[in-house]
Each structure stands twice: as structure tokens, then as C-alpha cells.
Amino acid sequence: MLSLLVTSIFWTTEKGIHAGEVIVRLRCLRILIKRTVHGSVPSDNCFYTDLLEYKMMRMERIFIFFTTFTTLFFTNGVSGDYPKAQNVSWLSINFKTLLLWDPEPTNYSYTIEFSVIGQNRKKNQHCIRTMETECDLSNSLMDLKAIYSADVLSKPLLGVNSDLIEFPHTRSERFTPYNDTLIGRPEFKIEVSKDKRKITLYVEDPLTALFNEHNQQRTIRDVFADELQYKVTFGKATNTGKKTKISASSEIELDRRDVDPGVSYCFNVQAYIPSRSTDKQLGKLSQRQCSPGDDKSVFEEYGIGVIATFILLIIMIVVAAIVVTVVCCKRRKNANRSGKEGVPLRSV
Template sequence: MATTRIEAGFYFLYFSFFPMLLSASGSYPQAQNVTWKSTNFKTVLVWEPKPSADYSYTVELSPVGGNAQRITNCIRSSQTMCDLSTAMTDPKACYVADVLSQPPQGATSELSEFPHKTSPKFCPYDDTELDRPKFTLEVSEGSATLNVTDSPTAIANGHHLQTLRDIFSERLHYRVTYWKNKSTGKKTSNYNTSMIKVTGLDHGESYCFQVQAYIPSRTYGKQLGDLSAPQCSKDENQTIIEVYSPAVIISAIILILLLTGIIITVTVVCCKRKKKAANGEKKGVV
């Protein structure tokens, strides 16, 4: 009889409070698809889904083996992204982030622990993607000089944004891909400086160049950055058709014909006036 009463009491508690707990946890759904997006140490955490008006998200960042800190701009937020660039003070450390599902701003909850989703581990020094660099091009006989600008990052040193060279130092290389203009055959060379001289080029030929950041010490697949926009040298042997587009050439021909027609018209009119004036003088003399 006592056992029956205990079972009845258990079922009463279970069916009375379990729906409440289910409802409370269901009102704060766990974040999903938590991923990192990072380029030149500009690092953003993104996730799904966008919250309803009944809940929000809070982000906590932790160095692996260290203490967690709440990110000021990402506390009880309705956004599904959080910029963690400035919070990652050590680019060589590895981090994890927790996305907590909480009540919205101004609301309270009796829950002591909230649903959360932990991100994969992220190591900025090894994992951030490298953006396409910019460079200037100067060409002389048989060689080309490329002056590459070391891209700025989102990591500041005082009031100064550090460059990729500041962070990677001698580990930062550049890979140059080049080819003869209008040719499909390409060559690549690696350089450990930002001032690059490519030699062995054919004199008078036009060459095109692209540059990308290259970190040989990284794991394969993360060593190379995005390719820059191509730049080509001038071809000293180009014909006028190769230099200018057909539209420009046709426009120039039409302009020349118009000018020629105007000159001929003006010349003919002037000659007729002179002839008419001369005939008038002759009649006056007679």
C-alpha cells in the first residue's frame, strides 16, 4: 500500500512539474551551427537561429585552459553574430566560445543554468584566412619589381593596427604567379620579403602578375591566402588594334573623317568666295 502511495506521489510530481521544465527549457532553444569566420584576424562568431522576442543570446569567450569572459557587446543580444577580434588579445592562443540562450533584456528567469552551445576550437594565428594583398608594379629590361603592401589586421598595438608582417614576422612569405600576357602557361615563385624582383623575363614582352600571402609553417590547406587582382605590364610590340578597343578605333576614324570633311568644305567655300571676289573686281575694271 505504501509503495502504491509513493508511486502515485512520483507520478503526480512528474506530470505536474515536467511540463513546466520542458516549457521553460523550450522557451530558450539551444544555438545551432556555431562557426568562426575570420580574415586577417578580423574574427566573428556566427550561429543560428535568429531568436524570437522571448529569448536572446549571450557569448562567453575562453582561452583554452583559461577563464571565460562575457563579451560586452554580445550580452542578451538579438543578433546571431559577435565580433571577437579585440577580445582575442593573444593571436597565438586558441579559444572556444559558448553561446548561451537567455531571457531578453529586462526579463528574468528562475533557471540557474541556461542552454548553451560550445564552438569548435579556434586558433587565430593558424586559422585566420589571409586576404588578397595589394601591390605596385614596375618593369625594366628583363625584370619586374613588385612592391607588396603588408595587409593591416584587426589587432591593434596601441592606436596602430598591426600588419600581417608585424604578427608573422619572417614567417610571412609571398607567392607570385606570373605569365606572358595572352598565354596560358604560368610560373610561381616564393619570396620572403615585401619587395620582390622577378627576373628572367623576355624583353619587350607583356607579363601579368598575381600575389598571395603564404605562410609555409601552417598546415597544408591554410598556407595560402586569396590571390590579388592581376596586374600586367605594357607590351612594347602591341599593334594599335591590341592597344585600343574596336569602339575607340571606329570613333577615331569617324572623327578624322568629320574633320577632313569640315576642312575640305571650308577650303571649297573659301576658294569660291575668293574666285567670286576676283570676278567682281574684273567686272569693275571693265
């Protein structure tokens, strides 16, 4: 057996067998020599058992390497073929709610999944394998006070199959329609009382993207009820001073405590929801509108300061014109004198 093992070692070396097998056979040779010296019976299975163990280990390593390589290859391939969405954000005005993201897809598509936190995810039928970079979820977020999140999944084009189990995806920030939608700018009308001591603003509650059971469009008053207030910023048309007033009603009255009789005032109105976080309490500012004022004298309308400045400007212009005229006349006279002195006298 010993001579057979030695012969096998040299034969494997000559034939170029893998070095690991040679090492196994050398280890067996050492064991056989040791057992022979101590009078023990050599095991005929030493070589074959260790060699089989080595080959099993080698096959296992090859399998692990192949599995790891395959996983990395397909993972890198997926990331390259189906890039993750970026800049995922919510845009919501008057409950018209869009999910936005980048970039525009090429050779792949996007699918949107959304859910209330802690519940099963759902899909919007208009945002499956889409080539767009926005998804309208206005009619999907029915519970306005629930907390939602959404995922933008990068998937192959419609009709193209993939072996991937999990696709690259990007998750949005949490969103609650009732607390996070921006209230748009309101429209309003101005009415001045006959005695000109009171100004009334009639604010039109902005419409939302929501509908009731009768398919009628709901206003922000329908949604927020008593939580909705309006903030009015106003001041005299002739100066920059500003005042503010908060009203729980869409009909806002300003009396002599707020305005002077017969004076023209300019107004801006915006929705105000005090139950929200500070940075989301105010809606968009309305366009500026001014009330009519009484017919006033020039001094009352523009003020003494403005009129004095205007008069001073006129005086300066007149003085400048006079100075220029005088200087021109003097130069002309001097030129005429010089011309006469240069002419010789005629002989008598």
C-alpha cells in the first residue's frame, strides 16, 4: 500500500494533477508511515476518503463562488437596467395630490404602490408600468387623516418579463392629506357700507379635488368645517403700514376699529388652519384688491410731503432752465463783441 501511494504521488505530479490532491496524498503517506512504525494496520481508505473529502470541499467552494458571482452579476445588471427613482416628493394643492419623481425612464417603466402605514400596499391602475414621472393619487387617498407612504418601483416595460423577485424601489416621505395639502389662494369681493364706516369682505371658499356622495365638488369649508379661518392683511392705499385680522367666517367685517371712514384700503386674504403645524397653517396669499375711497383734495390724497417734493422739483427745473438760458446769452454776446473788434476801420 505504501509503495502504491508513493507511486501515485509521483504519477499525479507528472500528470499535472491539482496540487491539493498531491497534498492530500502526502498527508495520507505521513499517516501510513506513522502507523507502520507503531505497528498499526494502515487504512486502505485513507487516500480515497481524504481525496473524496477534498473534492467535496472543492466542489462546495466552486458552488459558493458561482452562486455569489451569479447574485452579484444579476444585482448589478438590475441596478443598471432599472435605475432607482430619485427626488420622490408629494405635491398637493386643495387635495389634488400628485406623487412626483425623476428621471424619465428609458427601456424600463415605473409602478406606484401606496398604503396607509401598517396596511397592505395597493396600486393605482393608471400608474402601472407607466412611462410618466408623476402619479395622481387624489382619488386613492380616501382617508384624509391617515398617514400614507408610496413606493416608486422600477420595472421592465409592459410585456417584458423579468426573473427578479424584488425590483429597485424608492420610498416617499410620509404624507397626510388633511395636514399637508396646501390651501390655494381664495377669491373675495369688497363691499363698502353707505355711511363708509364699514368694509365687508366676502371670501369664496376654494374648491377641492374631492367630491361628495352626490358627485358635487367639495370646498375647503366642507372638509375643515370650523377649523378653517381666514387671515386678512390690510392697510391704507396711500402708505405701507399693515394690519391683520383673523376671522372664523367667510364674511369678514371691518368696522371703525379697523378702518377709517371713507379711506381706501387694500386687502390680501389667505386660509388659516391653526390646528396644523406652524409651517403649514397658512394657505396661498390672494391677489391684492383695494376698496374705493372718497373724492379728496390733492393734499388729502397725496399728502403734504409728496406735494412739497413735487413743487421743489419743478422749481429746480425752472432754475436750471433760467441758468442755462443766461449762460447761452452771455456766450452769444461775447462772441458778437469779439467779431466786431476784429473788423478794421474804414478810411474816410
